[in-house]
Amino acid sequence: METKKILVVDDEPSMRIALSESLKSCGYKVETSESGADALAKFQEGKFEVVITDMRMPGMGGMEVLRGIKKISSGTPVIVITAYGTVNTAVEAMKEGAADFIMKPFSVDHLESLVKKVVAEKGRKGEGGLRRTQLNRSGHDLKRCLPREKTIITRDEKMLALLELLKGVSKSKSSILIQGESGTGKELIARYIHRHSDRANMPFVGVNCAAIPGNLLESEMFGHEKGAFTGASRRRLGKFELASGGTLLLDEISEMDIQLQAKLLRVIQESEVDRLGGGAPVPVDVRIIATTNADLKKYVEEKKFRDDLYYRLNVIPVRIPPLRERRGDIVFLCEYFLEKYSRLNRTTTPALSKKVEQMLEDYGWPGNVRELENVIERAVLLSGGETILPEHLYLESEGEKSGQQALTSAVSEGITLKETEKRLIFETLEKVKGNRTRASEILGVSVRTIRNKLNEYKQGSEIGDQVSGVG
DSSP: OOOOEEEEEOSOHHHHHHHHHHHHTTTOEEEEESSHHHHHHHHHHSOOSEEEEESOOSSSOHHHHHHHHHHHOTTSOEEEEEOTTOHHHHHHHHHTTOSEEEESSOOHHHHHHHHHHHHHHHHHHGGGOOGGGGSOTTSHHHHHHSOOOOOOOOOOHHHHHHHHHHHHHTTSOOOEEEEOOTTSOHHHHHHHHHHTSTTTTSOEEEEETTTSOHHHHHHHHHEEOTTSSTTOOSOEEOHHHHTTTSEEEEETGGGSOHHHHHHHHHHHHHTEEOOBTOSSOEEOOOEEEEEESSOHHHHHHTTSSOHHHHHHHTTEEEEOOOGGGOGGGHHHHHHHHHHHHHHHTTOOOOOBOHHHHHHHHHSOOTTHHHHHHHHHHHHHHHHTTSOBOGGGTOOOOHHHHHHHHHHHHHHHHTOOHHHHHHHHHHHHHHHTTTBHHHHHHHHTSOHHHHHHHHHHTTOHHHHHTTOBSOO
């Protein structure tokens, strides 16, 4: 089977190398051009399956490259790389015949999947052109094809202050450690930092340290030479080299093998990598952002994580608050997800009933924003576009189970519901040693509700010295 040939056009040397090596690792043959004029000359000399071009380049820009390619061969798909926020330019490019586009910052995985899709679609359609080039010239349908950039949805004052702070530190090269529970949006924060940094037009490369087996993670991160081990049929650049000039996200860093942590520390300190089987170190320039949902300081104390690596990564510590600490965002996020999934399922956007709003605000959200999104997606499907009611939510929490047990006990003892409620709150506070935040999670209510109930029982002052947490 003939190897597919791809032409990459970009005036940034590091970007050309990153794109080229990424595509070569997928089995493509790649040629690069540093200017639009050189790209058109190479295109006329040889047959290319796909052309990938940056939009903004000195001299001949990406739009001119696109038009030139289409004049020579209208059936050759052209993927345009656009800077973040230039949606109108992307729409214009697709009107001119671009097969698709990719927004900066992007991951190499995203690029690889996009190229595979475009190549496969060309094979199905033949030289007659791709589906996207046949869309309505008005641009209305084109806009519907644009991917919705993953954004941070918040109106919480603490989150807004955090984002403003991150804008300031994003310009530095210092390592950042983002800690937060699962589902809080740690990767979104990492991308936000990259987008506001001086590296925004360079690669953003992510490595999931928990998803890659330990024996493969070293090669994945640092790369290898041909013949370095059984199955290494060609040289492969690691994520550090692919991210050079940009940002490297080390997701769930706490899951990295302790032996590999030592090698990672050296790479960060020396700004160079040793490929497996390589003869000499290769210089790299990356900004490290690490994320974890674990208590990394505790891991250090338990000797599960190197203390020197911890301090090297924790130059700028960032803590993402869980959803239960930003309850003002809950309904706000719901409105966003309601619109999103109604659009995807082609239904009218339902409203939340007042009772549902209260239930959502009182729930503990152990799965954070990710859990909320799943709940709303399911509710949109179950409601059929009508008002979302409690039966559409299917919420289950520790608090619900505790409440059911308490009610069963209350019936057998013959005490009132109000007394049961009071007993449940006090027993829960005692169980968690007076921590109101933890008690609110268990009971599935807000900290404010706990506080109000204590005042209602006229025992707030008596217990106040014993309890702690967000109030």
